[in-house]
Amino acid sequence: MDYLEQIEHKSIHIIREAYSNFKNLAMLWSIGKDSTVLLWLARKAFFGHVPLPLVHIDTSYKIPEMIEYRDRLAMEWKLNLVYGQNKEALANKNTFPDGNATRIECCSQLKTKALQDTLHGIGTRYKIDHDTGKYEIWSNNEPFTGVIVGVRADEEGSRSKERYFSPRNVENNWEISAQPPEFWNQYKTEFAPGTHVRIHPLLDWTELNIWEYIERENIPTVSLYYDQGEKQRYRSLGCYPCTLAVESCAKNPVDIIEELKTGKFANIAERSGRAQDKDDGGGLESLRKGGYM
């Protein structure tokens, strides 16, 4: 059993634990490489099926290729895709691209708030119809009590404090010091009414592991990750006003793996292309406490 297989099978075990223990369970799919690996692992865990809704938060500023790719896979893999959006903030132009909010405020409106409302069932949920390929309002607005999320420990200081099963209290707060212990494949799967739990099957994975796995399994990913001849590509995906491409000639996962191992990115953090992280030192940490992943 090689290392990649070890983390793969541990992740699958965790995904199945979540499925067996949470009645209202969803998985976040940001379209990025991490949550797409997560989706792939779910298909493995459930032998080709994905028996839980996939939630996507559409800020409306996502790079168009991302949405095309999302809808294509949703149809092909018969995914229960659900998206949510902060319609109000968009209507009021309360956003960074409109010049009415800082990057951090914009994130907290279009991502954090939209996500919380969608998960709690307060915000409208739109679900794909596999016959038409169109989205329709989903009648289910029960809150999700378990949400599977593709965060990795190596991404960022604050994320390295996470647990595999990480409870949030009623206010969505993340009480770092109150986290329950996890040991021996035993996770916090019982919870008081009102709590919900974030489940992190990819905690042990690094950016490099993600690419090695994408390469090994031949997982379809958005073309934005690869240089299309312009000598640049995205290393991490987000909204176009805040995500910068990096200079790179990597054209496929093999090139990216090489670049991460030996090339110029070997010692540079992945999120360096995300402008909002630079706005304030502890920005990500404050966003995380508020529920943004």
Place this chain on the structure above:
Amino acid sequence: MERMNIVVVGHVDHGKSTVVGRLLVDTNSLPEGKLAQVKATCEKNAKPFEYAFLLDALKDEQAQGITIDAARIFFKTAKRYYVIIDAPGHIEFLKNMISGASQAEAALLVIDADEGVQENTRRHGYMLSMLGIEQVVVLINKMDLVDYSEKVYDNIVKEYQDFLVKFGLKVDIFIPVSGREGDNITQSSSHTPWYKGKCVLEILDLLQKKPQPVDFPMRMMVQDVYKFTGQGDRRRIIAGTVDLGVLRVNDEVIFYPEGKKSQIETIESFSSDNKTAVTAGYSTGFTLKEQLYVKRGQLVTRSVDPAPECTSRILVSLFWLGQKPLKRQKIYTLKYGTAKVQFSIEKIHKVLNASNLEQFDNTDEVSHHSVAECVLKLQQTLAFDCANFSVKTSRFVIVDNYEICGGGIIREAVKDQYANIRDQAILRNYKWERSMISQLRRAEKYNQKSTLVLITGCKEVGKKTLAKILESILFNDGKFVYFLGIGNVLYGVDADIKNNVDSQNEHFRRLGEIANILLDAGAILLVTAVEIRQKELDIIKLLVNPDKIVTVWVGDSVTTGIEYNIKVKGIPAIDESVSQVKSFLQEKGVIFSAI
């Protein structure tokens, strides 16, 4: 590249973070510019630079000055990747240390040369041995503060070794280091010419990775049973992770604690490659040749393997992390693999203070941060392994009030009063000649789930009336249903023991066996008996799948300690009582409501 998880433990302020920070710097594992950035911040705030700051990624944490969670830190050598789990030493955070250590393959235990062995130095050492971490490297840190004195070093080594040996942990690797000055971390130091051993980094690379336990009897716990019907899928897949050994197509397998057997038909995977075997460590799934009633928490073995223990009393060693003490007379939940069972403490043999190994006998509770040896009384039979068979599959955790509050290993299976009945049932299941018609097909045909409805209560409350009316209603609905008064058994099957005063258990054993046959035939069986006690229900539960038993108490006064599912009035409101039981059966999915 290979990868190894390492936990760093030790008393607070003995230098864990400093040693790790030093390892990161000296192996060039920090992100570009990080060191300079932290140094600049220190300068700006007129604070001396500390290697420990490198790890303090969290704002909160810097404010508190202690590393509060089992953070993960990555670095690599020419040989492999290391994941350092920086376990905090503050006493409040013992739970974090345990969650860190439980994932680790080796431990670095840091002792301040100046302060010497402290409370947590001892506690952590004991916990490491209980958590089954065999590779422990002890770093005597801050050697610069004691002038790199060999004597100070030797004394601490001796004191600590004497402590560890008391509970059988053998550690022979000790290294004198200074995290701050970098002595013996990534290269041998000239300050300690008397030390002939290797530096920390070299020692790390010499540690062994434990291989997956493949050469073992097979063990897998059922995680779930999947039947996803999308896209015409008809597979009924039993999913789980193989804990020990190898599972192959065509293996005869047994599901414990019931002891039911079947054969592996296919090993399933997502891609279409036809797997014929799967080994320990892999999450997998298989289909069976003969369908059985399988559920989460069952333990699967092959019939060629030694059988697991099956009982409801276990002798365990445990550690307790709960704020409130672990007490007798309280109900807790035990999680063993994917099984979950409620229990109470039957007896506390001894409680140990893990920092000085002081022992208390005859106590009534296990307090925060103690270690104890206890007998647990489980509310259901559990199938498990003991630590002398395999530590990995002997582990459990305890949940109290939604939180994991403790954990431990099962030392011994203790006989309970039902041992004989259980053994007979396991053998009976193993020998059972299965017909070609599966339980599932019967259930489909009769449009019902076979179930034993135990109707009990005081005398003359209308048990039989209720049962007979219910029987007629279900019969008229087309159900396969049968009423059996206990008297019908008493004068026939039980004729030989009818007058024995001490044969109450045997009556219920026979009733259980009859019920088992009728349930296997697919029936809904309605049994009436006066004042059934929990003890008797327990016997029936050993013989009939507990999920297929519904207990109804008739009448207002409940005179036994039985845990019933539903209580109804009986005579004063017989029709209402009947429909209450019927709706309960519908709710439970035994029969289906005709909306």
